Structure formats: structure tokens, C-alpha cells
Amino acid sequence: MGFEPPQRLVRTLGEQYGEPAAAEWLSLLPALAGEAVAARGLEVERVVAPGGRGGLVVLVRRADGSPATLKIVPSFAAPSLERAALAHWKGWGAVELLDPASTTDTALLLERLQPEISLRSLPEAKALLEAAGTVRRLWVEPPEGHGFETVAERTARESAALRESVDEGLGPLVSAALEARDELCASAASAADTRLLHGAFGQGKVLAGERAPWLAVGPEPLVGEPAYDLARLARDRVEDLVAASSGPSSARRRVTRLADSLDMDGGRLRGWTLFRAVESGVRALRAGRRQSAELLLEFAGWL
Numbered sequence: 001m002g003f004e005p006p007q008r009l010v011r012t013l014g015e016q017y018g019e020p021a022a023a024e025w026l027s028l029l030p031a032l033a034g035e036a037v038a039a040r041g042l043e044v045e046r047v048v049a050p051g052g053r054g055g056l057v058v059l060v061r062r063a064d065g066s067p068a069t070l071k072i073v074p075s076f077a078a079p080s081l082e083r084a085a086l087a088h089w090k091g092w093g094a095v096e097l098l099d100p101a102s103t104t105d106t107a108l109l110l111e112r113l114q115p116e117i118s119l120r121s122l123p124e125a126k127a128l129l130e131a132a133g134t135v136r137r138l139w140v141e142p143p144e145g146h147g148f149e150t151v152a153e154r155t156a157r158e159s160a161a162l163r164e165s166v167d168e169g170l171g172p173l174v175s176a177a178l179e180a181r182d183e184l185c186a187s188a189a190s191a192a193d194t195r196l197l198h199g200a201f202g203q204g205k206v207l208a209g210e211r212a213p214w215l216a217v218g219p220e221p222l223v224g225e226p227a228y229d230l231a232r233l234a235r236d237r238v239e240d241l242v243a244a245s246s247g248p249s250s251a252r253r254r255v256t257r258l259a260d261s262l263d264m265d266g267g268r269l270r271g272w273t274l275f276r277a278v279e280s281g282v283r284a285l286r287a288g289r290r291q292s293a294e295l296l297l298e299f300a301g302w303l
Contacts, residue, residue: 003033005056012053015287017076025074033072036107048115052218067112068098079106081148085221093137094216113215119203124237127203131233132261134206134214139195142223151224152185158279165282173300177278180271188225197222197229203236227264231272234258238299248302274303
């Protein structure tokens with residue numbers, strides 16, 4: 001069968017890594033997928049659409065007939081880090097890596113979850129409760145000698161891009177986000193409190209499974225304080241918040257409730273939520289996704 005990449009994957013790779021790099025990898029994708037399938041003796045069922053944003057997701061069956069999922073990731077998206085994080089979690093709160101000893105860097109064989117059923121299918125209050133319980137399991141000590149970047153390193157790169165924002169109207173909001181990030185990094189907890197983080201955690205990154213009701217997928221792992229990881233979750237379903245007349249107060253209450261539910265400093269969660277919402281909003285604006293940008297930036301302004 002063919003391995004046609006879903007449009008969401010094509011769009012996201014081009015936005016994050018540049019059109020030339022994305023186009024080159026996509027041209028090689030059929031061959032890469034075919035090689036990964038053949039090397040593992042898999043039978044292909046179908047490509048998942050819309051699928052993930054970081055790689056091609058294919059439902060497969062192993063030689064013994066058991067179901068699994070094959071994920072093909074571009075080498076420039078550091079699949080070795082995703083593999084290392086999943087191997088360290090060993091299925092605790094996250095999808096299980098079925099080929100932890102594999103030397104293949106760009107393909108991961110994973111347990112089969114239900115790709116069409118994420119936490120976004122639940123009512124908001126229940127989804128946030130399940131999400132908080134799931135992400136808590138992921139916050140473990142990182143492995144010795146790990147190669148994960150830190151929150152400070154990742155956000156330093158993002159801050160540099162934010163400072164190049166040319167929209168004068170966003171100046172105050174961008175300045176507030178940058179100031180929050182600098183203060184948070186300067187007052188970060190000790191190394192003893194550093195945890196392995198998912199890096200891109202949200203309701204859409206938690207899928208229904210059989211081994212456990214809900215398991216996280218698609219990490220962009222890094223190490224640092226858990227408040228950074230929770231910040232993306234705090235703005236989930238932002239379109240519903242913006243549409244509601246009580247949006248501003250509801251957004252602030254959500255941040256407070258999330259912090260309280262995980263015994264976290266609410267001020268630190270608010271700061272990271274502000275920074276990540278502004279960074280995502282400005283990046284969306286540059287990519288021409290104006291509607292998404294406006295939602296994120298309005299949410300950020302409420303904080």
C-alpha cells in the first residue's frame with residue numbers, strides 16, 4: 001500500500017523545520033516506511049489520518065498477528081529522544097515502546113492504542129482530571145547521562161525568535177512573556193527537583209488504551225520543572241474559553257485548579273502558561289494560521 005502523509009503532518013513539518021527539509025523527507029517517506037515495515041515483518045493495515053504532527057503513524061500487525069503501531073519520524077525531529085523517553089517510562093503513563101533495543105533511529109514500534117479516541121472526547125472537567133493524573137506519572141527522574149535538553153535551553157531558542165516579532169501591537173504581550181520566562185528560569189528549582197517532561201502534553205496527546213484507560217503519546221521530551229509541562233494543558237480547548245462570556249475568569253480559575261490539583265506553585269504555572277501561549281501564538285501568526293494565533297494571544301492576555 002502507499003504511505004501518503006496526512007496534510008496535518010505536511011503542514012506541521014514545514015512550519016517547524018522549514019519547507020525544504022520537510023519536502024526532502026516527505027519525498028523519501030514511502031521508501032523509509034517500506035523499509036521499516038519489511039525489517040520488522042509487519043503487515044500494514046492503514047495510515048492514521050489526520051494522525052500526528054511529528055511523524056507518520058501506521059497501524060500494523062506483527063508476525064504473530066498482534067496489533068501494533070509504527071511511527072516514522074524525520075531524523076531532524078530527533079526521534080532518538082522520543083525513543084529514549086518512552087524506553088525510560090516503560091509504559092508507565094505513556095504508550096509502550098515495543099522495540100526498545102532497536103537501532104533504527106527513525107522508526108518506533110509502539111503498542112496499539114485507539115488513535116481516534118483522545119481525552120478531547122470527554123467533558124472538559126473529566127478530561128482535565130484524567131490528564132492531570134496521566135502527566136503526573138511521567139514526571140520521573142531522568143536517566144543518567146541523558147541527552148535531553150533543558151527547559152531553559154528550549155525556551156532560550158524560542159525567546160530569541162519571539163524577540164524578532166515585527167508586530168508592534170504585540171509588543172507588550174511579548175515583553176510580558178519574555179520577562180516571565182526569564183524570571184522563571186532564574187528562580188528554577190534545584191537540580192534535585194528536575195524531572196523528565198513530556199514537552200508537548202495536552203488532551204490530544206492522551207489516547208485510550210487497553211492496558212490502561214489513558215496513555216500519553218508523541219512526547220517532545222526535555223528536563224525541567226513540571227509547571228512547564230502543565231502549561232500547554234492549561235490552554236486546552238482555548239476556542240471554548242474564548243467563546244464563553246466568562247472566558248477570562250474561567251481561564252484564570254483553570255490555571256489555579258490545575259496547580260492545586262498537582263500541588264504546584266500557581267504563580268509558576270501562570271508564568272509558563274503565559275510564555276508558552278504567546279510563543280505558540282506568535283509562531284502561528286508567522287505561519288499564517290491567524291485564527292489559531294488570535295485565540296492563543298487573547299487567552300494569553302487574560303493571564
